[in-house]
Amino acid sequence: MSADSDVVTPAARPPRFAVAGMGATGVGVFVALVRSLLDGGRAEGCEVHIFETGERLGAGVAYSTPHDCHLLNMRAGTMSVQADDPDHFVRWLAGRQDAPAEAKEATYVPRRLFASYLQEHFGEALREARRAGIRVSTHRAVVSDCREDARGVHLIAGVDHFLVDYAFLCLGDLPSTEYLEFTKVPTYVHSMWQGAGLEGVDPDATVGIIGSSLTAVDALLLLRSTGHRGAVSCFSRRRSLPKVQGPRVDHTLKYVTEEELRRLSADFTRELELDEVAGLFRRELEEGLGIAIDWTRVLAEPDASFTGTLARDVRLAENGQTLWYSILDATSEVIPLVWRAMSPAARESFVRDHLSIWSMFRHCMPLDNARRLLDMAEDGAFEALTGLTAVSYDEDRELFRMEGAQAGEPFAREVRYLVNATGTGFALDRSDSSLIQNMLMRGDIRPHPLGGIDVDFDTMRVIGRDGSPSDRALYIGPLTRGVHFYTNSFETNLANAHSAVAAVAAHLADS
Ligand SMILES: Cc1cc2nc3c(=O)[nH]c(=O)nc-3n(C[C@H](O)[C@H](O)[C@H](O)COP(=O)(O)OP(=O)(O)OC[C@H]3O[C@@H](n4cnc5c(N)ncnc54)[C@H](O)[C@@H]3O)c2cc1C
Incomplete structure (x- = not known):
């Protein structure tokens, strides 16, 4: 923690950094930052403060699931944490007893393995950083504010105040901002990945899943693997289940270039x-x-x-x-x-x-998951309905009612449990993150018209209400969807992490 009195300009002392949020993107930023400091010969004496709300440093929300039925939806060959070594994750898998035998570039492995990989890699980068004289502190704390002034970036975490030169904000997805009206109902699951998830669902009860994306598929497969016996219905407004990924062949682009x-x-x-x-x-x-x-x-x-x-x-x-x-x-x-x-x-x-x-x-399904889902469908273990128009809760009967029309045929179902699998939220003003709310209120960040946070495309510097990019606060991760679109892939977030670190290195070199 830095007392205000010891503030001097970055040029006069080794710089201080903060990484808020230590999921996959936070790991990508930290690894890139350590590499950049080492390569630039300025590691000695630097400070890096790492903040993470959760217990596991470096695992991330999507990859923390312990269930083997939750597979990565990207090939192992796209999930390397080393941007210049695409086979890094595949080689790591080869040394693991609990990974599928002969895991290859095109294998889809359980997400929990990727969490272990990230954590291991984070640990290695941490040791390397400390050996090189970088002072890394990890804080299990929620960062509740991030404010910039002429002296640097002030972060509030719990009751503590930190002053750093650069803050990388990697807060991940926002939970869905839909169906918030049901969050007080005990049989409503707002997020599969936070809180108890599906753990409390009575195995004999009826379950409704809203959404038909990969998260809905994860919910269906988990219910199956835990022996759920009650009827399950999946509801979506427009689209049905994701398509199925077949073997990938190389394709050289000719037009989308x-x-x-x-x-x-x-x-x-x-x-x-x-x-x-x-x-x-x-x-x-x-x-x-x-x-x-x-x-x-x-x-x-x-x-x-x-x-x-x-x-x-x-x-x-x-x-x-x-x-x-x-x-x-x-x-x-x-x-x-x-x-x-x-x-x-x-x-x-x-x-x-x-x-x-x-x-x-x-964002289609790996074949293994699709086969499991087909078995379920053929057993009549679930139904999938499109054309959902209304969802309500009857407090007296403790049932959710789902209504809609599929191909012109009206339908209505009543279910005991409701699982929100509509994906992640992008409406900043409805986010429950005090960090985002505080920055938004002051105008230090502004919402992108297509949802999420507005950042500079190349550098990830956050853009304030007045349209000017910050030099010292950067946002990397799924919430930059409006700017980068394809942000629900580790590959993109890692590339953006490198761009953010490069922008900071350039700024440091100029200061
Ligand atoms: C179910 C699911 C499956 C997915 N599968 C894949 C896949 O197979 N392949 C792929 O490439 N992508 C996948 N994705 C997309 C994935 O989310 C991104 O690729 C990426 O991993 C996101 O990582 P992140 O670190 O930005 O976010 P997160 O993993 O959400 O990590 C953010 C971290 O920040 C912490 N945090 C948040 N706020 C604060 C705060 N104020 N203070 C301190 N800490 C804070 C959180 O506790 C969390 O640990 C999937 C996404 C989901 C939801």
Whole structure:
């Protein structure tokens, strides 16, 4: 902790840093920061304060699940914490007794293994930092405020005050900001990953799951693996279960490329409309697949027979007929640039009208999970309904009522437990984080029009209400979705962690 009296300019003493939030992104920042300080020859005497609310340093929310049925939804080959060594995680898996035999680049392993990997890697970076003379302190505390002035960045954690030169904020996802009206109901589960999750669900009770994304799949598989016997129904507004990932093959992009984006946007001086961007993807997919795609059929409302659709999707994945997935997957790296090139109207229209179908294809299920889900569907262990329009709670009967219409047919179901699997929240003003609320209230951060926090695209410096970027407070992680779009992948957050550290190193060099 720094007393105000010992403040001198960064140039006159080794710099001090804070990393708030030690999930996967926090680990990425810390590892990159230690490397940068070592490479820059300025490690000796630096201070790094690490703050984490939870018990486990470096595990993160999504990866803390102990259940083997919760798989990473990305291939092991995309989950290396070493940005310049993509096989790092795959090699680490090879040395683990509890990892699948012969884990390869394309294997989908339980998320808990990734948490162990992160923690181990964090531990190594910590030891390396201390050996090099960096003074690292870890604090199990909630950072409740972060305020910048001419002397640096002031953080409040519990009753303590810290003054640092740079703060990396890596707070992760916000819990869903939908259905908050039910949070007092004991049979309502607002988040699968926080609090007791599904632990308290009576195995014989009826359960409703709102959402049909990968989190809903996680909920279904967990209920199955814990022997749940009651009827389970999955409800979504528009889209059905995610598609199924087949084997990945290499695809060299031809149209969704930086060069093509530069050409179309005249070197990013003209904003692209949705039709133009959709045209690039259409050509990439149609030429890659060698067929003209029937887009009306692909974009049509989901079939009422979700079991039939799931069985077909599993079959296609087993037969390797999922080249579309490899093509979409190949676009990962260029997606933030595509997003940046689009006009605000194009981005807004995409989020409003097309994000759910994009997610259904882009964030699809590993085949192993899809097979388990198909077994459940064929046993009649759950149903999936789209067209949800209303959710209410009857206090007298202690039941949730779900209503809607699927393919024109009205439906109504009553369930004892309700699980919110709608994903994460992006409405800052509804966040329960005092850190975010305090910064928002003062105008130190501003909401991005498409949700989350506004940051500078290249450096992650937070942008204040007056539109100016901070030099010393940076935000990295899923909440920068409005700016980077593809932030629910470790790969992107790691790349952004490196950009943030590089921006700080450049600022330090100039100061
Ligand atoms: C269920 C699920 C599955 C996913 N699976 C994958 C996958 O397979 N592959 C993939 O690439 N991505 C996956 N993701 C996306 C994943 O969230 C991101 O890739 C990334 O790992 C997010 O990490 P994070 O550190 O930013 O956030 P988190 O893991 O949420 O970590 C943030 C940390 O900050 C701490 N914190 C928050 N506020 C404060 C505060 N005020 N003070 C101190 N500490 C604080 C929290 O306790 C937490 O530990 C998944 C996401 C979910 C929800």
